[in-house]
Amino acid sequence: MRQFPKILVLVLLISLIGSTLLFLHSTSDYQNVGTLLHSQTNVLSHELQDEPTAKIEEGYIVHTSHCQIPDVDLWHPSILQYVRNNSPSLACSRIATKPPLTYTEDDMLYINKTNSPFYNGSLLFCEYVEIFRPPNNDFKFDLGHKRVVFTEKVLVKKEFIKVYCYSTNNTLMYQNLHAFTPTKPLLRHMKDNLSLRHKRRGYLEQLNVLMVGLDSVSRLNFHRQFPKTLKILRSNLKAYEMYGYNKVRDNTFINLTPMFLGKYVEETDWNETNNEPFDKYKFAWKRFADAGYHTLFAEDAPSIAIWNFEKEGFHHPPADYYLRPFSLAMASTSSMWTNYKHCFGGRLETDITLEYVYNFIKSRQRAPHFAFTFLTRPTYDSVNQNTDQSHAQFLESMIRSRMLENTILIYFSDHGIRRGDILSTYIGKLEERLPTMFISLPDWFARKYPQIAQNLEVNQHRLTTPFDINALLDNVLRFTGIPKHPSANMRSISLFDKVPQDRSCASATIDDHWCTCLQQQPVPVSDKKVIRAAKVLIGKINKKTAAHHKVCARYKLDEITDALQATPTHKLMTFKLSMNDVIGRKEYYGEEAIGRVTMYHVTIRVKPSGGVFQGTVKYDSTTNSYRSSGYISRTNAYGSSSFCVKDHSLKKYCYCKELM
DSSP states (O other), rough: OOOHHHHHHHHHHHHHHHHHHHHHTTTTTTTGGGGGGHHHSSSSGOOOOOOOTOOOOOTTEETTTEEEOOOTTTTOGGGGTTSSSSSOOOOOOOOOOOSSSSSTTTTEEEEEEEGGGSSSSSSSEEEEEEEEOOOOOOOEEEESSEEEESEEEEEESSSSSEEEEEEEEEEEEEEEEEEEEEEOHHHHHHHHHHHHHHHHHTTOOEEEEEEEETTTOBBBHHHOOOOHHHIIIIIIIIEOOOOOBBOOSSSSHHHHHHHHHSSSGSSSOOOOOOOSTTSSSSHHHHHHTTOOOOOEESOOOOOOOTTTTTSSSOOOOOSSSSHHHHHHHHHHEEEETTTTTTTTTTTTTTHHHHHHHHHHTTTTTTTTTEEEEETTTTTTOOOSOOHHHHHHHHHHHHTTTTSSSSEEEEEEOOOOOOSGGGGBHHHHHHHHHHHOOEEEOOHHHHHHHHHHHHHHHHTTTSSHHHHHHHHHHHHHHHHOOOOOEEEEEEOOOOOTTTTOOOOOOOTTTTTTTTTOOOOOOOOHHHHHHHHHHHHHHHHHHHTTTGTTTTOOOOOEEEEEEEEEEEEEOOOHHEEEEEOOOOOOEEEEEOOOOOEEEEEEEEEEEETOOOOOEEEEEEEEETEEEEEEEEEEESSSSTTTTTTOOOGGGGGOOOOOOOGG
């Protein structure tokens, strides 16, 4: 047999490789062909590449193999009657008729004598007494017997005080309460020793922690009602927003216990019958305290505080600096409250609480500290009430004073609004389950540990829960700088690590009625809504080539080869309320909410080209409208059928008329 020259064999081989590469180049989305059979059974699970910079699929805030959460309109028609745009931030300036007579700076208390004419009589002197917490009691406060008299200013060494000012005829003309964060020498010595011991264990980067919680604020409502704070978090602090942060239980207590303890309440010894105090549990603030951190715990609205409402609270102060005795004293001074109990002595209760946090951090910038504050009153029963100005000013002050340069900041909520007619809509139910969650790292930390920053970027669009925040706090406390590779079946995953893309509500232990991931199921290709969705998809393809209509054919539907629909779970859509936290916990269901959003993922063949395309179309039952959402992929080869256009992005869509 005649042998081919080696050079000829080489030429033929190069030619064959070149032809193959050309064919692959002319086949947009060719790589999808190999996975087409899999995508027919689970089309909605086609995951964006698991890379740090991966973009989220349009139309979704989470789009992973086991969870897809739709991106919904901030001002969806179904909720417009319930939410307001540009709601003013709560303020007291118009309510308070008299300016305060006393004020504080650091550990000094001053009399502002220029304001004395606003009060009856001529000022003679002022005095203060200590406010303190009685032993083993989280529901009372006591006043000290020692009275400290002053006429201009005085150094205060107590945490909480009540001030009385008298006129020249010895008549009480003014009273107020002030909070301080004085240095406690014995505490400081003990903390220094614990901190040194913690460092010797080999942990790196002793970051401070600041957690600011807002009751009942969904991610979407934070965007509506806190635009100034949102801008600072995003622009100034480069915070990561956890779009798929899903609550795991109904109310504040049973969502924040997993956040700070890493357990569901029913996994502890507590229940409604024994109602024991919570001192024995290793909440995050206690774990940080044991490692030498100075700790702060501050809530407003003491009658409905998280671990106190219908509960025993703490027999011993849970943190080194505990605002509750002061808050109880404020609550008992009824004459000083105005503006529906939002303002005390002419100041927002929110501002008073945040100032306490600010002063604590200011005096401990060089010492490791953990601060947790939770603000309930302004937002827990109103979707249109906010304290945006207060939070924006608080963050601006912290940034200006460079008090966050070694701090991980967590701005969050427990859940969305749980009351009101907005919950009769699908959007309202979605918001109730998706509270706001922002995490900000110090700039130097993000640069030094880029993998952690990349993981947080990815986790923004993953399914996450309060258990992950508890794991994150443990990671901060015992920081090694080495990211782990958790599996999807882990309930608690530190957000410093990459949350697996195959995590589901089941593996995250989120009950069906709280799960915001859409439920997928096949749907007949003859379904009227599927046919409508297919036509919308074709319309979008034709729109892409409209500018080249003289050379590109206009497509028509040839066949729908496959269809899936993704909808909210039946339990989510019909859930009404949950009773009891542990004993006899029961959920009640009723009529389905209005405003259902359904995602249709269809595979179509078009004529005249025979091209096969896949895409997603969102159906909104409120407006009875269909809209193509996201990327349209072509799953079969188109070869040279689009030779008449040079724009590579159009080649998979165009079929040249000359071929007809």
